Amino acid sequence: MSSRTVLVHVGAPKTGTSYVQDVLFTHRDALAAQGILYPGDRFDAHFLAALDLMELTWGGLEKEAVGAWDRLAAEVRAWPGTVILSHEILARASRPQVRRALASFGEGAEVHVVLSARDLARQIPAEWQENVKHRRVVGYRDYLETVTDPSRRGKLASWFWGVQEVPDVLDRWGATLPPQQVHLVTVPRPGAPRGLLWRRFADVLGLDASAYAPAAGRTNPSLGVPETALIRRVNARVNKGVLANEDYREFVRELLVHRTLSQRTGSPRLGLPEDVHAWAATLSATWIEALATRGYDVVGDLAELMPDPSPEGFSDPDAPAEAEVADAGTEAIATLLVETARLAASERSLREDLHAAQRDLDHVRGLWFRTKRAVVHGADDNAVLGAGLAVYRRLRGSSSRSA
C-alpha cells in the first residue's frame, strides 16, 4: 500500500456494519496512535457525509449534513497514513457520486473499497424489517413483490437493489480501481464461530482483531415476526404528522425496538416464503458466477452468498399469531408506562426548580412589580379592572396584545 491509503467500507446494510463502526469509533484514539485515522468528531459523521454525498434526505437529519462530505474528505486528504471510512448507505451511490467521492480523496491516495455481503435469504427480510423500523407500513408480501419485480419501480425496490445488489455495487465503486483493491467480505453462515466476521473485517482493514475488543454497546438488532408486525401497526397509527420524526426515533425505534422488543428472542424469526427463496437462490448463483470472474479480493467464501436451504415453517408477518403480537404489545405498553413515569418525575422536578427560581426572582424584583402583575392577572376575570387596564394601555400607547 502507498503511504496514503483510504479504505472505504461502503456497506451493505445488515452485514455487521454498525458493529464495525462501533469498534472503530470506540478505539479511534488508539488507532490514530498507530497511524490509522477514523475521522469525524461524532459517531454519525460518516453517515452525515454519505447523506451529503448522495444529497439524500433522511427524516430531517440531512439538515445537519450540509457540507459534511467535504469536511470528511478534507480530513482524509490531511492525514498522512491510512484512513478508514465506513457507512452502509454509501453502497447506493451512483457512478457520478462515486467519481466525486474518489476524486475528493486527493492525488496519490491508494483507494480500497470494501463491501460486506450476506446471502439474499437473510438480507431481504432484514431490509423489510429495517423499512418497518423507519416508519414504513408496507406489508411483507407486497414488499417481496416489489423487490422481485424486474422493473425495480418505486423507492423501496430502487433502494433495496441500490444497496444490496453485490455485483452492481462493486461495479459502481470499483470500476476505476484495480480488482485487488476491491474487497468483498462475506458474512459467515449462522452457527459460524463467534468473532469470525470481526476477524475478516480486521483482516481487510489491516487491524489486529484481538487488540480491538468489540464494544458491547451499539448494534442493529433484528426483531421477531410478531414484534415486527406490532411496529408496523404502530406506524400506521403514528404516521402522517401524528408523531414527529425525532419523537419516533426516540420512543419507537430506540426505546421500543432496540431496547425492548429486540430482546425477545423466543419469537419466530422472519424468513422467505418458499417461492421467493427459490428465486433468491437462482439469482445468488448468477451473482456468484459473475463475481468469481472479476478478480476481487474475497475475504471469506463466495459460496456463503448462496442461501441455506429453505427452512420449514415460514412464519408470515402479514398474518401473525395474534396472541404473540398481543404479548409483544403488552410488553411495549409496560415499557412506555415506565418511561412515562420517569418523564413525569423529571417534569415535576423541573417544575419545582422553576418555581423556586421564580420565587427568588420575585424577591429580587420587589413589591411594585408584584402589585402590577396581580392587577394584570386580575384583569382576566374582573371586567372593571380589565377596562381600566385597557384605558391605561391606550393612554400609554402600547399593548401587549399580538395582532
Added chain:
Amino acid sequence: MSASDRAREGEGEGIARAWVAHLRAGGTSTWREARQDGLSAQGAGGPGAVHATIADPAGDPLPGAAQLELVRRLNEECRRQGTFSDTARRALVDLALSRGAPGRGLADHPLDTGPGQSGETGSDEATGARPATGAGPAIGAPPVDPSAVPAGELARGGAGLLVEILLRQAALPSSAARTTPGGPDDRGTPGAQGGRAPRRPPTGRRPWGRRFQLAGAPATVDRARAELAAAGHHGGARPRRVVLLAPPLERGLGEVWAARVQAGAPVSWRDFAARWSRRDDLPPSADLAALAATWADLVGPGRVHVLFSPDTAGVAEILRLRRASSRAQRAVPGARASAARPSGALTPAGVQALARVNQVLTIRVPAEQRDLLRAQVRAALPPRGAGEGASAPALPGDRGWVLERAATTLEALRAGGYPVHGDPGSLSQLLTGRDRARGGDVVDAMVTALVTVVGAQPANEGG
C-alpha cells in the same frame, strides 16, 4: 450471448456514443430517432443527423438514460428561449451529464443499447423502466429507452442540477443572509448608501384610513391586500374590522400548500394532503372557525366578517372602501404592478417542482442562505396565467373528510354569530380534474427554470 448479439450490442453502443455527442452539440433527436437514423445510415451508407457528429470517446462510461433525456429537453428549451450562447448551453449540458441525481430512486438508468428496435415510448410518471432487451446477466438496473424514464426521475435530476448551477454561479455572496431575497434582478447591496439607512418608499398609508385586517387562504389574502394597497387602503395593526376570505376549502388548502412550498417546505401535494387528511384537521390559515374565534377575542364577533367566494370588490364593500380615490392610487407608484403579480401565482406543476428543489436545498445549502436561492428558482419558474386554475390540483383520494370539515366549519361560523357574506355553500365546492400535477408538466417547469437561470447570468454572453 451469441457473437452476433455481441456485435449488435457493440454497434448499439457506437450509435449511443454518436447520440451523446449529438446532444452535447445541441441536438434534440430522441434515442429512437437516433437509432433509426444510425441504423438506416449504416444500411444506406449515408450519414444521418446523429451519425454525422463525432462520437463521444469510447472508454468513458455512457451517461445514464435519465441524464440524456434531461439534456435533450434542455436543448429543446434552449432553442425555444434562444437567449444565450452555445458556450453557456454546452456548459449546462456538460454539467448535466457529469452529475448524479440527488435523493432516492435508481442509482443508474442504463441506456438501452441492446439489439432490436427500441420499444414504445412511455408517457409520464406512471411509466417505469422497461425490462432489458439484451440477454446479458440480470445484474444492474434494467436498461431503458430515455423517453420512457419516469418524469419523477427527470425532475429529481433537474432539481439537483438547478441547485448545483445556482451554487456554481456564485449567486450566493458570502453575505447572502443579509441580502434581501427578491429574484434574479434583486441585487441591491445593503449599506450601499454610505451606511445610511435607505429611505423608506412612500406607502400611501393615511393616518385616517380604516383599520382592518384580512385573514384566510394565503394567495387570496395576498391578492386582495395588494389590490387594496394599490387603491391606498393598507389596513394595519389593531384593526377595527377583520375580513376572513373563504374560497372553497379544497382550493384554500391548495393555497396553503403552495405558500408553504414557497416558504421552503419540501412536501409534495400528495403528502401534504395525506397528512391533513390523516389528522382530520386543517392547517391554521385554512381553519376559518379557529381564525374567526381568535380574531373575535380581539375585536368582537360582530366585527369579524366572513366572505365566501371572495374578491376584492366584496372586501371593499364590507369595509366600506368604495370611495377609493384615484389620488390614493397615484400616491403609490408601482402598486398596480405589484398587485398584478401576486406572490402565489405558480402553476401546480411549478409548485411541485419547487418542492423538489426545496428537498435539495435542505441538504446542499445552509439554512440562512436557502431563501435567496429559492427566490431565484421561484422567479425562474413559469408563472400561472390570470384565471388559469388553482394553486394545487384536486385533493387525492376520498375527499369526504374535506366536505365534513367544510360542514363543521360552517356550523362553527354560524354558532359564532359572525356577519357572513356570499354563499356559504361555496365552501364545499370541489375542484374537478387531476389530483396531481402531470409529471411531464413538472419536468417542463424544471427545464424552463434551468434554462432561465442559466440565461439570466450576465457572464453568459447573452444572445
